[in-house]
Amino acid sequence: MKGMTIIVKTITKFLSPLIILFGVYIVLHGHLTPGGGFPGGVMIASCFILLTLAYGKEIAYKKLKRSTSSVIESLGVLIFLILALLGIFVGGYFFLNFLPLGHPLKIISAGIIPLCYIGVGLEVAGAIFAVFLALVLFKAGEEKEKPQ
């Protein structure tokens, strides 16, 4: 798979930063506007899927390896769990919202909810892209990953 035509490659070059920006916006504004961690994470993953389809799997594999996306996914779950566990140590409840709530409709408000959404977004983005890369790469049972 050597990628698609030059039209697709050029449009992908211009569009992929915008798609990632929109995904990050959806994740970070999850407590203010419609959206949240899950759709934003899938948007970020779909940008990497677009890169993989347009440029071929070798170039996309240099940008973001499968092991890296697995690490990102596990990191997202860990952020979410640690934020939930911190509530026990601070106030005695699981999932306690221990940060100050702040003014509504500001970007820094609602306590731990934006941080939780960042964790969920990282988890979903890593998960979807890891599954896609697994479907693409593991076809012949070979994984071109250098030993570290």
Add this chain to the structure above:
Amino acid sequence: MLPLYLLLFLMILGSLVAVHTRTLLSAVISLSLVGLVLCVTFLYLQTPDIAITQIIVEIVALVILIRAVATGKEVSDIKGKKEVFSLVAVIAFIVIFGYFAYQALTFIEFPKFGYPLMRVSQFYVEEGLKKTGSANLITSVVLGFRAYDTLGEVTVLFAAVLGTLVILRGVGRKK
């Protein structure tokens, strides 16, 4: 109500076309029509959160399905002697479904469409902004009142990806 019925009719039409087309690729494309119209339906029912999630997940699923289906080979019809079995299954399904629908519609009083029971959700709507500080009420339910559900959802996704990677890898990793 009329736009809702039109949207539902389009969805049924898309799935019927998906069943009756010859090639797998056109079946996948017409299934994506169902997802698109479902997204418009969610917008009509005023749930933009679900609409965003539906359209983006539908796109990713469509890409993966097209990647799996578009191999260039012609797929012939699947033939077999399963007509009798499918007829019996359809009749049994209709009888059981009709029985339960009759029981449910005659003996239980449902609230009217668009007027849900507001016992717990009334509390969420009134106290959501005050208790969690999040302006988006859906977020205040998802990560505030029902954060355990979200934790379970994230764990399920993590376990599913883990299982997929383990099964698809084939060759074990050497140290």
